[in-house]
Amino acid sequence: MTIIVKKVAQIISGIIFLxxxxxxxxxxxxxxxxxTGGVIIAGAFIFLIVVYGDTIQKLKNKREFAIVLGGVAxxxxxxxxxxxxxxxxxxxFKNYSFFGTLGNNNSAGxxxxxxxxxxxxxxxxxxxxxxxxxxxxxxxx
Amino acid sequence: xxxxxxxxVLFLVGLFGVITKRNIIKIVIGLSIMEFSIFLxxxxxxxxxxxxxxxxxxxxxxxxxxxPLPQAMVLTAIVIGxxxxxMLLAIAIRLYRKYxxxxxRKITSLRG
Amino acid sequence: xxxxxxxxxILPLATAFLNLVFGRLIKWFPKALTPIVLLFLTGxxxxxILSWDSVIYSHKIxxxxxxxxxxxxxxxxxxxxxxxxxxxxxLLGFLSIFYTISYIKKFTGVRNFYTLxxxxxxxxxxxxxxxxxxxxxxFMEIAAISSYALVAFGVEKDELEASYKYMVLGGLASxxxxxxxxxxxxxxxxxxxxxxxxxLEAGTNKRLVIFIQVLFIAGFGLKAAMxxxxxWLPDAHSSAPSPVSAMLSGVLIKAIGVYVLIRLFFNMFxxxxxxxxxITVIGTLSMVIGVLLAIGQWDMKRLxxxxxxxxxxxxxxxxxxxxLILAKDGNRSWAALSITGGLFHLANHAVFKGLLxxxxxxxxxxxxxxxxxxxxxxxxxxPVTSSTSLGASMAISGIPPFNGFFSKLIIIIAAAKxxxxxxxxxxxxxxxxxxxxxxxxxxxxxxxxxxxRKLKNIKEVPFTMCFSMIVLALLCIxxxxxxxxxxxxxxxVNVVYTLINKSNYLLIF
Numbered sequence: 001m002t003i004i005v006k007k008v009a010q011i012i013s014g015i016i017f018l019x020x021x022x023x024x025x026x027x028x029x030x031x032x033x034x035x036t037g038g039v040i041i042a043g044a045f046i047f048l049i050v051v052y053g054d055t056i057q058k059l060k061n062k063r064e065f066a067i068v069l070g071g072v073a074x075x076x077x078x079x080x081x082x083x084x085x086x087x088x089x090x091x092x093f094k095n096y097s098f099f100g101t102l103g104n105n106n107s108a109g110x111x112x113x114x115x116x117x118x119x120x121x122x123x124x125x126x127x128x129x130x131x132x133x134x135x136x137x138x139x140x141x
Numbered sequence: 142x143x144x145x146x147x148x149x150v151l152f153l154v155g156l157f158g159v160i161t162k163r164n165i166i167k168i169v170i171g172l173s174i175m176e177f178s179i180f181l182x183x184x185x186x187x188x189x190x191x192x193x194x195x196x197x198x199x200x201x202x203x204x205x206x207x208x209p210l211p212q213a214m215v216l217t218a219i220v221i222g223x224x225x226x227x228m229l230l231a232i233a234i235r236l237y238r239k240y241x242x243x244x245x246r247k248i249t250s251l252r253g
Numbered sequence: 254x255x256x257x258x259x260x261x262x263i264l265p266l267a268t269a270f271l272n273l274v275f276g277r278l279i280k281w282f283p284k285a286l287t288p289i290v291l292l293f294l295t296g297x298x299x300x301x302i303l304s305w306d307s308v309i310y311s312h313k314i315x316x317x318x319x320x321x322x323x324x325x326x327x328x329x330x331x332x333x334x335x336x337x338x339x340x341x342x343x344l345l346g347f348l349s350i351f352y353t354i355s356y357i358k359k360f361t362g363v364r365n366f367y368t369l370x371x372x373x374x375x376x377x378x379x380x381x382x383x384x385x386x387x388x389x390x391x392f393m394e395i396a397a398i399s400s401y402a403l404v405a406f407g408v409e410k411d412e413l414e415a416s417y418k419y420m421v422l423g424g425l426a427s428x429x430x431x432x433x434x435x436x437x438x439x440x441x442x443x444x445x446x447x448x449x450x451x452x453l454e455a456g457t458n459k460r461l462v463i464f465i466q467v468l469f470i471a472g473f474g475l476k477a478a479m480x481x482x483x484x485w486l487p488d489a490h491s492s493a494p495s496p497v498s499a500m501l502s503g504v505l506i507k508a509i510g511v512y513v514l515i516r517l518f519f520n521m522f523x524x525x526x527x528x529x530x531x532i533t534v535i536g537t538l539s540m541v542i543g544v545l546l547a548i549g550q551w552d553m554k555r556l557x558x559x560x561x562x563x564x565x566x567x568x569x570x571x572x573x574x575x576x577l578i579l580a581k582d583g584n585r586s587w588a589a590l591s592i593t594g595g596l597f598h599l600a601n602h603a604v605f606k607g608l609l610x611x612x613x614x615x616x617x618x619x620x621x622x623x624x625x626x627x628x629x630x631x632x633x634x635x636p637v638t639s640s641t642s643l644g645a646s647m648a649i650s651g652i653p654p655f656n657g658f659f660s661k662l663i664i665i666i667a668a669a670k671x672x673x674x675x676x677x678x679x680x681x682x683x684x685x686x687x688x689x690x691x692x693x694x695x696x697x698x699x700x701x702x703x704x705x706r707k708l709k710n711i712k713e714v715p716f717t718m719c720f721s722m723i724v725l726a727l728l729c730i731x732x733x734x735x736x737x738x739x740x741x742x743x744x745x746v747n748v749v750y751t752l753i754n755k756s757n758y759l760l761i762f
Binding site for chain 3: 218
């Protein structure tokens with residue numbers, strides 16, 4: 001890749017990452033939420049790999065880290081949904097945090113927490129799919 | 142009425158791809174087009190005449206909303222379609238390594 | 254008791270991802286945790302069966318009550334049919350995982366197997382417990398996608414081709430089902446199964462309802478491998494690793510195929526005569542053509558896969574006869590007897606077909622081949638495998654003290670009492686042809702002399718594989734005790750109670 005593409009990628013990928021975080025954090029007020037924000041964050045990381053490239057050993061390390069982080073995110077999701085079973089009247093998937101005023105950033109109970117967890121999960125899943133295909137092609141297995 | 146029949150035409154285009162094409166990647170693309178036509182049909186079902194986007198904003202008077210439940214169903218179904226397409230493409234790449242061809246008429250080692 | 258229902262979905266999902274995270278650090282972690290969790294779930298489902306005190310259990314997710322008499326929550330519904338299927342799924346899952354601990358040594362990439370298997374069990378548990386149709390679709394897709402990955406687990410030529418065919422046809426079936434859900438939502442503006450049944454009874458557009466019913470038979474018939482839609486089953490079930498084959502043929506085609514058909518056609522739609530006739534004809538074709546295609550097979554697991562189609566035909570005939578009697582307003586007790594026989598045969602088939610697939614896996618582990626022309630004379634060197642295989646073959650052919658005899662007897666008596674004499678004759682003759690096919694399998698594999706030089710030093714398979722096979726063989730005899738009048742009241746009568754009296758399903762509100 002030429003020097004122009006590399007310099008532009010260096011600047012733009014930070015802005016794409018910030019835009020993805022903005023969409024996740026305002027998921028309960030504006031359209032968007034966990035899934036679409038996660039796809040944009042994965043796009044920022046994939047963009048960097050396509051422009052710069054890396055050795056196979058470092059790609060394998062990144063893939064391992066992405067898969068383990070995705071597993072931890074789903075375990076946190078199951079912990080939050082199952083924690084409703086420990087109240088007095090056990091209910092699965094209950095929305096029990098405090099409810100602020102309409103339209104603020106900390107309203108709607110547990111939904112922003114679920115948005116962040118889903119965003120991390122989707123970003124790591126798409127990133128690990130992309131890295132698996134790249135490693136498979138380079139290794140000629 | 143014409144909008145629903147256009148969705149059906151898109152479904153038929155995808156079905157033509159799955160049935161008649163020989164390349165395994167083209168079969169995957171045909172299946173993908175069929176899925177998208179059904180997502181379009183689901184979103185079109187929830188339309189009410191003169192509806193607004195289903196978001197409560199503090200200063201705009203809300204009288205008639207578009208139905209938001211099919212939109213939630215389509216988001217879930219898009220994720221399921223993504224998982225199916227990824228699995229199909231991974232198996233297609235490994236099939237090319239084993240058989241050295243993309244032609245579905247030559248991949249016939251299981252018979253009877 | 255209502256709040257214990259979500260545990261069937263939470264626990265396997267948590268186990269799957271704990272295996273993913275910790276299986277990379279500690280090598281023995283997945284092998285120790287997964288059997289314990291599945292054994293706990295089996296015990297929980299047996300506890301539900303033995304202490305059943307209400308007509309139907311339900312659990313609202315999120316605690317949202319009905320708003321102006323319209324149900325807006327997602328429901329988990331547990332009735333007699335669901336608890337029977339839950340106990341079969343978790344029991345067969347536990348025995349298959351116990352079998353896998355020593356079988357999987359011949360494969361690479363072992364650490365992903367336990368994750369995929371637990372996700373498949375989560376999906377099947379979710380389908381059986383779902384109370385609205387869109388959640389049923391999502392859980393069905395979870396189970397199906399992980400089964401596509403499990404069929405292609407050892408990446409040889411046969412397995413990849415079988416998985417590709419399975420995936421294209423399964424994706425097509427899922428599209429039909431999603432289109433059906435869109436049409437139902439357009440007509441009734443609701444997604445809850447009990448609410449849709451109330452609206453469909455008072456509805457007027459009959460032709461749209463018939464179109465929806467036919468598309469459901471096509472979509473779920475492809476998942477259950479009934480005869481015009483069976484093309485994926487022999488390849489997929491014979492190429493998968495053996496514990497996965499036992500789960501696929503033992504529970505997956507039942508939980509996401511036959512169970513959903515029974516639930517939707519009895520509890521959601523009103524039964525009409527033409528649809529009941531269509532289902533019975535498809536069941537008859539499956540029964541007859543499945544066994545005729547199975548006679549000429551020389552690959553051991555392919556023969557067992559074709560017999561799966563035929564035995565599923567038995568279940569669908571029994572359900573179809575029950576629907577025909579209910580549609581013509583006949584004697585309701587004969588309809589209940591027929592459906593009881595069909596569901597009893599479903600439970601029996603899971604046990605003896607799972608045992609037969611585990612035996613085929615043990616033979617392949619010891620000798621390295623599945624071709625019947627190369628095997629022979631194994632009964633001296635593999636005593637456990639050959640005796641349990643003999644028991645399972647006698648059970649599937651319907652020989653008296655085993656459980657297959659009692660369930661086929663109930664189906665044949667119900668067909669004769671309802672005056673469908675052609676179905677009775679076909680059921681008896683298919684049973685005789687099944688007996689002939691399994692006598693060939695037993696003789697070619699275990700008895701007789703072998704001319705193959707490579708079969709010299711064969712040893713018995715390791716302990717964990719023997720344990721699963723012995724437990725399943727004991728269950729083949731123990732399940733025939735369910736016909737005794739005392740035990741029948743606790744288990745089998747409860748299974749059809751909500752299907753025959755449709756108004757019981759509305760008690761979930």
